[in-house]
Amino acid sequence: MEDSRIGLPIGTALDRFIKRFQDDFPYATGELSQLLRDIALAGKVVNREVNKAGLINLSGSIGSENIQGEDQQKLDVLANIRFIRAFTKGGEACAIISEEDEKVVDLHNNGKYIIAIDPLDGSSNIDVNVSIGTIFSIYRRLSPVGSPVSEEDVLQPGINQVASGYLLYGSSTILVYTTGKGVNAFTYEPTLGEYFLSHHDLRIPDDGKIYSVNEASAHSFNEPVNQYLEYCKKNRHTARYIGSLVADFHRNLLKGGIYLYPSTDQNPQGKLRLMYECNALAFVVEQAGGKASTGTERILEIKPKSLHQRCPLYIGSKKMVDRATSYY
Ligand code: AHM
Ligand code: MG
Secondary structure (H helix, E strand, C coil), X not given: CCCCCCCCCCXXXXXXXXXXXXXXXXXXXXXXXXXXXXXXHHHHHHHHHHHCCCCCCCCCEEEEECCCCCEEEHHHHHHHHHHHHHHHHHCCEEEEEECCCCCCEECCCCCCEEEEEEEEECHHHHHHCCCEEEEEEEEECCCCECECCCHHHHCCCHHHEEEEEEEEECCCEEEEEECCCCEEEEEEECCCCEEEEEECCCCCCCCCCEEECCHHHHHHCCHHHHHHHHHHHHCCCEECCCCCHHHHHHHHHHHCXXXXXXXXXXXXXXXXXHHHHHHHHHHHHHHCCCEEXXXXXXXXXXXXXXXXXXXXXXXXXXXXXXXXHHCC
């Protein structure tokens, strides 16, 4: 099956695809391509560890807590190490913002890119064989190479992303990313150790019937959210909630749907993190024709004030996000 628009067939290996489109990237020096390769490679390593987690007793808590006060799972820590190692060796990134690290990881090199990453999202699902994922954003540094990495470099709004995406370790492992020219997905073939183009120029359906929200918190949702949930029920929508953002998002991307994590009494700003969860998926969904909002504001336009800032998230099919936010 040859895709006439890009001249590359479904089944093209990731590396070949990246090479073919390298010149389309902003600045096109090959470093962004290399970063994507680094992410894909570290993703293979994490995929291997995720797959054997039950076997070698890697899963479960190690008793320490990360800076959000959440239980840190062993695989969270491992995934963080794998990705940071890949970026350190690669040399294209100068700084990393990670869910697992309180401060910016400054690599003290001449790299031009800043990475924001949630190395293993949905980690409470590891022990029960449910899909989990890695979420990443890539920014260009604003200060000149050679100078220290500045706060400006690190706290950039999502609209500045040059690439973003995620790896979903699910029934199969898939890498989905955008460099601002549509969204492509590559399914991992473990026996060959290679990713192949499986979804070219992904478009999220404009409308859908699936809504994904942790409704156990409905008592503390604000009125507009509950009004929208009422609408979903009256209009025979379908509730689907895995509890792994990447997995819920990916299903909705393919089938049409909306994912909501509004503010709650426990998490007044919402639970999800702007810099390494919301922005990356917001860039992907917009590139696929969907929308991402806090309820009142476009996610990609928020100017971050801190590394681990949270925000409410409404993300998915355009018409569903428009309807959900219309109650505000
Ligand atoms: P994590 O980064 O600690 O894994 O938390 C983020 C996860 C998302 O993947 C998921 O959608 C959400 O938290 C589930 O939260 P809740 O259990 O409150 O419904
Ligand atoms: Mg997370």
